[in-house]
Amino acid sequence: MIVTFLGTSAANAYPEAFCRCDNCQRARALGGPSLRKRSAALIDDELLIDLGPDVMAAAQQHGRPLTRVRTCLQTHGHADHFDASHLLSRSPGYGVAGAPRLHLYASPATLRLAARLLERDTAPGSLFDPEVGDELNLEIHAIEPFQTVTCGRYRVTAFPANHDPAVEPLLYAVESSGRCLFYGADTAALSEETWEAFHRCRLRFDLVVLDHTYGPDEPASDHLSARQVIAHAERLRAEGLLAPGARVLATHIAHEGNPPHPELAAFAQAHGYEVAYDGLSLEVGH
Numbered sequence: 034m035i036v037t038f039l040g041t042s043a044a045n046a047y048p049e050a051f052c053r054c055d056n057c058q059r060a061r062a063l064g065g066p067s068l069r070k071r072s073a074a075l076i077d078d079e080l081l082i083d084l085g086p087d088v089m090a091a092a093q094q095h096g097r098p099l100t101r102v103r104t105c106l107q108t109h110g111h112a113d114h115f116d117a118s119h120l121l122s123r124s125p126g127y128g129v130a131g132a133p134r135l136h137l138y139a140s141p142a143t144l145r146l147a148a149r150l151l152e153r154d155t156a157p158g159s160l161f162d163p164e165v166g167d168e169l170n171l172e173i174h175a176i177e178p179f180q181t182v183t184c185g186r187y188r189v190t191a192f193p194a195n196h197d198p199a200v201e202p203l204l205y206a207v208e209s210s211g212r213c214l215f216y217g218a219d220t221a222a223l224s225e226e227t228w229e230a231f232h233r234c235r236l237r238f239d240l241v242v243l244d245h246t247y248g249p250d251e252p253a254s255d256h257l258s259a260r261q262v263i264a265h266a267e268r269l270r271a272e273g274l275l276a277p278g279a280r281v282l283a284t285h286i287a288h289e290g291n292p293p294h295p296e297l298a299a300f301a302q303a304h305g306y307e308v309a310y311d312g313l314s315l316e317v318g319h
């Protein structure tokens with residue numbers, strides 16, 4: 034599995050367009066990996082995690098067209114992770130040629146929100162109507178926490194996120210070719226039932242991607258902070274949940290307490306993890 038990070042920022046991008054804080058000013062001056070779009074990831078150019086507001090720009094910028102995407106695992110429906118207008122960007126009705134059918138997986142609450150957003154913005158009818166699905170060239174699938182589904186050559190297991198319960202947010206483990214990735218954003222500290230489920234499902238991760246919204250000196254909140262990422266990486270290692278050579282990467286990075294990329298990467302390296310950046314591609318298990 035090759036994972037490409039299409040975006041690695043928290044809700045308001047990094048730098049925030051309107052912000053003159055020290056971190057945003059320095060990120061602007063540095064450019065490169067310090068410029069982050071809203072979080073999304075692409076696996077093998079086939080499986081997209083989150084149809085976020087910046088995926089079109091990121092696909093262009095990093096030369097990763099979404100023309101082969103067959104599966105979208107939607108973590109939740111917050112605006113920095115889901116943009117309903119992208120569903121029209123796949124529709125033959127809008128002149129889109131050659132796109133394979135998209136299988137969109139999300140929690141029931143996220144699907145309901147997606148349907149509301151689609152109707153508000155474009156009113157093609159209900160997302161739950163199979164005829165609308167045909168028009169948009171997609172099929173929706175409700176997925177519940179701890180459910181495992183097969184999506185083409187991927188085995189996907191959903192876990193509950195510790196995040197806005199109103200949207201029933203999900204985190205995902207994706208297995209293929211004997212490798213396993215965990216994508217953990219958005220979430221605060223993982224629940225004990227999630228830790229237990231990792232063991233029950235006999236998962237051993239080659240790559241763990243974690244929410245890193247807040248920097249090293251920021252308190253814990255509704256998302257993970259740097260200190261909590263360190264603690265989660267240590268616990269994963271201590272509980273034998275990491276395969277030999279496994280990597281832990283931070284994503285969903287906000288300007289609040291997180292310095293620009295080179296500095297944050299140095300901090301992470303000193304604490305046993307790495308920091309993803311937009312356009313980073315890596316092979317899971319290598």
Ligand SMILES: [Zn+2]
Binds near residue numbers: 043111219
């Ligand atoms: Zn988010």
Ligand SMILES: [Zn+2]
Binds near residue numbers: 048049053054055057
């Ligand atoms: Zn700022």
Ligand SMILES: [Zn+2]
Binds near residue numbers: 111219
């Ligand atoms: Zn969120």
